[in-house]
Amino acid sequence: MLTLRLPHPGTLVALAIVSLVAGGFIALAGFDGGTPALLSIGPYLGQVLAFSITQALLSTLLSIALGIGLALALARRRFPGRDIVLAILGTTMVMPTIVAVFAVFAVYGRSGWLAELLAFLGWKGGFSIFGYPGILIAHVFLNGPFVARITLDGLNQVPAEHWRLATAFGFTPFQIFRHLDWPVLRGEMPGIAGLIFLMCFKSFAIVLALGGGPSRSTLEVAIFEALKIDLDFGRVAWLALIQLAICLSMTTLLHWAFTRPPVGHTIRNLVHRPDAKNKGLKILDAVVLLVSALFIAPLAFSVLTGFRSILAVIDADLLRAFLTSLTIATAAAVLACALAFALASAARRQRLVLRSPRIASFYDLLPDALLAVPPFALTAGLFLLIQRFGDPSRAGLILLPLINGLAAVPFAYRYVAPHLLTTEERYGRVAASLGLTGWSKLAIMDWPVLKRPLAAGFVLAMALSFGDFGIIALFGGTELVTLPYLLYERLGAYRLDEASSIGLVIVLFAVLLAHASGRLSHAGD
Amino acid sequence: MLVIENCRLTWPDFTADYSLTVETGNLCAVIGPSGGGKTTLLHMIAGFERPESGALTFNGQDLLPLEPAKRPAAIVFQDHNLFPHLSAAQNVALGLRPSLRLTRDEQSLAAEALDSVGLKGFDERRPGEMSGGQRQRVALARALVSGRPLILLDEPFSSLDPALRRDMILLVDEMRRRRPVTILMTIHTPEDAADMADQMAFVADGRVVASGRPTDILGSALAPRIAAAVSDS
Numbered sequence: 001m002l003t004l005r006l007p008h009p010g011t012l013v014a015l016a017i018v019s020l021v022a023g024g025f026i027a028l029a030g031f032d033g034g035t036p037a038l039l040s041i042g043p044y045l046g047q048v049l050a051f052s053i054t055q056a057l058l059s060t061l062l063s064i065a066l067g068i069g070l071a072l073a074l075a076r077r078r079f080p081g082r083d084i085v086l087a088i089l090g091t092t093m094v095m096p097t098i099v100a101v102f103a104v105f106a107v108y109g110r111s112g113w114l115a116e117l118l119a120f121l122g123w124k125g126g127f128s129i130f131g132y133p134g135i136l137i138a139h140v141f142l143n144g145p146f147v148a149r150i151t152l153d154g155l156n157q158v159p160a161e162h163w164r165l166a167t168a169f170g171f172t173p174f175q176i177f178r179h180l181d182w183p184v185l186r187g188e189m190p191g192i193a194g195l196i197f198l199m200c201f202k203s204f205a206i207v208l209a210l211g212g213g214p215s216r217s218t219l220e221v222a223i224f225e226a227l228k229i230d231l232d233f234g235r236v237a238w239l240a241l242i243q244l245a246i247c248l249s250m251t252t253l254l255h256w257a258f259t260r261p262p263v264g265h266t267i268r269n270l271v272h273r274p275d276a277k278n279k280g281l282k283i284l285d286a287v288v289l290l291v292s293a294l295f296i297a298p299l300a301f302s303v304l305t306g307f308r309s310i311l312a313v314i315d316a317d318l319l320r321a322f323l324t325s326l327t328i329a330t331a332a333a334v335l336a337c338a339l340a341f342a343l344a345s346a347a348r349r350q351r352l353v354l355r356s357p358r359i360a361s362f363y364d365l366l367p368d369a370l371l372a373v374p375p376f377a378l379t380a381g382l383f384l385l386i387q388r389f390g391d392p393s394r395a396g397l398i399l400l401p402l403i404n405g406l407a408a409v410p411f412a413y414r415y416v417a418p419h420l421l422t423t424e425e426r427y428g429r430v431a432a433s434l435g436l437t438g439w440s441k442l443a444i445m446d447w448p449v450l451k452r453p454l455a456a457g458f459v460l461a462m463a464l465s466f467g468d469f470g471i472i473a474l475f476g477g478t479e480l481v482t483l484p485y486l487l488y489e490r491l492g493a494y495r496l497d498e499a500s501s502i503g504l505v506i507v508l509f510a511v512l513l514a515h516a517s518g519r520l521s522h523a524g525d
Numbered sequence: 526m527l528v529i530e531n532c533r534l535t536w537p538d539f540t541a542d543y544s545l546t547v548e549t550g551n552l553c554a555v556i557g558p559s560g561g562g563k564t565t566l567l568h569m570i571a572g573f574e575r576p577e578s579g580a581l582t583f584n585g586q587d588l589l590p591l592e593p594a595k596r597p598a599a600i601v602f603q604d605h606n607l608f609p610h611l612s613a614a615q616n617v618a619l620g621l622r623p624s625l626r627l628t629r630d631e632q633s634l635a636a637e638a639l640d641s642v643g644l645k646g647f648d649e650r651r652p653g654e655m656s657g658g659q660r661q662r663v664a665l666a667r668a669l670v671s672g673r674p675l676i677l678l679d680e681p682f683s684s685l686d687p688a689l690r691r692d693m694i695l696l697v698d699e700m701r702r703r704r705p706v707t708i709l710m711t712i713h714t715p716e717d718a719a720d721m722a723d724q725m726a727f728v729a730d731g732r733v734v735a736s737g738r739p740t741d742i743l744g745s746a747l748a749p750r751i752a753a754a755v756s757d758s
Binding site: 159160161162164165167168169170171172175179180183 | 568571572573592593594595596598599600602604605606608609610611619620623624
């Protein structure tokens with residue numbers, strides 16, 4: 001008997017994603033009689049690659065150094081306002097890159113706070129933030145606090161018994177570092193460092209705005225320029241392929257190495273650390289906290305100056321941009337959650353019902369692999385595809401939510417997948433014996449457990465998409481303006497006052513969403 | 526002799542006030558309901574908790590002003606006694622020298638200690654490669670090798686199954702025959718150590734409600750409360 005079975009929706013989604021990406025690339029590579037030889041772009045490519053890797057390495061090293069120092073200092077010290085510091089460290093994770101660019105201009109720019117301070121002190125020289133200084137400052141500002149937050153959570157996982165043993169044995173500060181802190185750092189750093197390297201390697205907005213010249217481009221920026229300025233699809237295809245190869249090998253590596261469960265908000269650190277009394281460490285921690293405060297606080301607070309002129313910038317343009325951003329973010333979040341849910345339930349079926357963990361881990365890997373796909377190249381390929389079938393002037397409206405949605409899938413997946421697995425482990429057999437399948441299983445077994453994490457993932461996806469300054473750089477113009485694009489325009493015109501207000505609106509909204517996401521994901525615990 | 530006199534500790538939701546005497550060389554089993562203050566009693570003797578008032582002496586030495594590292598006590602917890610990145614031998618060696626820079630003699634001392642808890646040849650094993658019972662044996666070896674005359678065992682075998690638990694308690698008994706030590710051990714069920722212990726203390730609501738020979742305590746009017754505490758946990 002021939003039975004026709006519909007494939008699992010997750011399988012269809014996985015197929016759709018893979019063919020979408022592949023189709024985009026084929027369209028790119030096949031455009032207009034093929035691609036130029038790799039050799040013809042060789043020297044340029046070498047330069048771009050060298051810069052991409054160097055800046056990413058430096059950014060990672062500095063972020064890790066700042067993050068570890070800060071985490072250890074915060075673990076050892078209690079002071080008034082410590083909780084506020086932890087909250088601020090948490091917000092830089094959702095700080096949109098374009099707002100970080102604004103912050104760097106506002107603090108270190110030609111007429112920024114530092115320049116004003118130096119002028120006030122009578123220093124006449126000038127300095128430029130373009131190139132390495134600006135890029136590194138922005139990257140470390142965004143990633144250093146992230147490292148600190150994750151590391152601190154890791155340090156708080158050290159069992160209280162180990163601290164009591166350290167006290168009972170009379171460990172010196174060095175022995176405490178060696179036996180309690182170092183094992184945590186050694187376990188977590190490779191994964192975190194890899195992740196930060198990846199994010200900095202494919203950095204776009206920061207390098208575009210602060211690079212200051214074609215010789216200082218990441219691959220992502222080079223792809224953008226090949227598209228926007230030269231319309232050289234062949235070069236885009238080559239650059240994208242190399243970017244994809246490097247990032248995909250990085251993400252695959254990370255996927256296996258970085259298996260730490262998602263960051264919890266454990267502030268369980270009630271155990272008294274015996275090394276807090278050491279004089280040398282007191283001085284060290286004071287220096288670390290002071291340097292971090294001097295580095296992070298001005299950048300974090302620069303956007304608050306936007307309050308001054310916030311009423312002046314609210315006009316029809318801003319409201320329209322806000323609504324556009326909101327619409328795109330909502331559509332992207334819907335897409336991200338739907339894809340993440342379909343993939344996660346396919347992974348669960350493979351792992352627990354069909355007992356094939358290999359296929360399951362393919363589904364687990366797919367969302368992370370999306371992080372490796374260069375958005376501009378994918379956009380260009382899909383643009384070429386859409387052009388054949390419909391009105392290209394509308395392409396932006398389809399592509400923005402699509403690309404942003406795909407970019408948010410890994411984050412939504414992390415919220416959804418673990419809960420789906422747990423419910424199946426707990427209630428899967430009961431559901432099977434009751435004959436619950438399909439929609440009724442979803443409604444009765446999964447939905448009650450899933451709605452909070454799904455909502456949390458949805459809101460986080462919105463926050464990420466809302467502040468994103470990526471492919472809008474291609475489509476932005478009089479027709480289509482998002483808030484981050486508006487901010488980019490104002491920055492380009494050196495209208496810092498307006499930029500600060502727009503940045504403030506973006507940050508407030510993104511932080512609000514991220515906060516809601518955090519509340520949603522923890523309220524059920 | 527370990528003498529605890531009216532040691533008071535207060536928290537917003539809990540008050541403890543301990544008085545207890547244990548003869549040198551005795552094994553005192555501490556029993557009582559969970560949340561009744563058994564662990565706090567041991568932590569106080571070890572120096573992790575400081576009483577606001579009262580007196581705590583061991584063989585005439587005042588323990589209260591001493592930092593935990595300077596007290597004559599070694600402690601074994603229910604879990605997390607070993608550092609996962611160190612080998613069994615290194616974990617034992619921490620009891621001799623936290624710097625792990627051991628002399629030849631100290632090295633053989635650590636190896637002997639492992640041998641004496643039945644773990645000969647386990648020197649290079651990591652905690653992750655050992656069973657729960659083996660890990661607790663390593664912790665016991667460390668307490669043994671530290672040379673401290675007072676050993677505090679905080680539910681050291683509660684996570685082991687009954688047969689294994691019995692083996693471990695026999696090991697503790699053997700340990701104190703080899704070296705004169707005073708032992709305080711919190712236990713879940715009287716059967717675990719009633720025949721081995723010289724003394725039993727019933728702790729509830731932050732107080733030592735009764736203390737004496739195990740047979741006396743178990744045969745007293747407290748028996749129903751002890752039974753209730755055991756079935757409760």
